[in-house]
Amino acid sequence: xxxxxxxxxxxxxxxxxEVILRCVPIxxxxxxxxxxxxxGQKVEFLVxxxxxxISEKSEIFDDQFxxxxxxGSNFTLKIRSTKLEDSAMYFCAxxxxxxxxxxxxxxxxxxxxx
Amino acid sequence: AQTVTQSQPEMSVQEAETVTLSCTYDTSESDxxxxxxxxxxxxxxxxxxxQEAYKQQNATENRFxxxxxxxxxxxxxxxxxSQLGDAAMYFCAxxxxxxxxxxxxxxxxxxxxxxx
Numbered sequence: 001x002x003x004x005x006x007x008x009x010x011x012x013x014x015x016x017x018e019v020i021l022r023c024v025p026i027x028x029x030x031x032x033x034x035x036x037x038x039x040g041q042k043v044e045f046l047v048x049x050x051x052x053x054i055s056e057k058s059e060i061f062d063d064q065f066x067x068x069x070x071x072g073s074n075f076t077l078k079i080r081s082t083k084l085e086d087s088a089m090y091f092c093a094x095x096x097x098x099x100x101x102x103x104x105x106x107x108x109x110x111x112x113x114x
Numbered sequence: 115a116q117t118v119t120q121s122q123p124e125m126s127v128q129e130a131e132t133v134t135l136s137c138t139y140d141t142s143e144s145d146x147x148x149x150x151x152x153x154x155x156x157x158x159x160x161x162x163x164x165q166e167a168y169k170q171q172n173a174t175e176n177r178f179x180x181x182x183x184x185x186x187x188x189x190x191x192x193x194x195x196s197q198l199g200d201a202a203m204y205f206c207a208x209x210x211x212x213x214x215x216x217x218x219x220x221x222x223x224x225x226x227x228x229x230x
Contacts, residue, residue, distance in 0.1 A: 033217060043159070043205060043220040056217060089157060099211050100166070102149070103218060105159035 023092030137206030
């Protein structure tokens with residue numbers, strides 16, 4: 001069964017450093033998402049991406065964040081200068097075209113900023 | 115903006131028994147989707163069941179069924195014949211049909227424990 005894969009599973013980074021989280025969505029999916037889950041809190045939407053551009057973003061997704069689909073298969077989330085409060089689980093998701101389709105989630109990347 | 119509320123932080127059920135997880139939401143829209151996702155200790159979010167708001171019939175997937183009350187903005191999940199593998203965090207989620215990104219808005223989650 002096709003699945004969304006995320007790498008790495010766990011990343012530890014120093015505060016102020018740049019970090020790139022990687023995702024390989026399911027191959028024929030056209031909508032891509034990043035969500036985050038701070039420990040013990042709800043899952044929060046960060047950004048959606050369609051047709052090579054951001055279609056919607058939340059207030060959390062400020063200038064420190066960016067997304068890219070560099071090669072038609074990977075979908076990346078970059079945090080330019082990490083803060084302690086960026087420590088969270090980051091989930092990538094993808095889905096097919098059509099508003100009735102479900103989102104498939106990756107297993108997540110745990111980001112720890114020290 | 116839509117909000118989703120899960121009022122039960124934790125629930126417990128005996129194996130083989132039935133449990134109902136509650137979810138309410140707030141929206142001014144008439145057309146949307148509702149979902150229940152399961153998050154086991156492995157952390158991956160897995161879709162359990164989906165409901166389209168325009169359908170009056172409650173969705174069912176094997177041992178999982180929902181009670182969708184559109185006027186009350188309520189969307190509860192019933193798990194019948196609970197199994198040890200059902201132990202997980204369960205998230206209720208809302209998705210509009212009207213915004214460009216069609217993102218999910220999640221509730222705070224309910225941790226379900228299954229006792230053998």
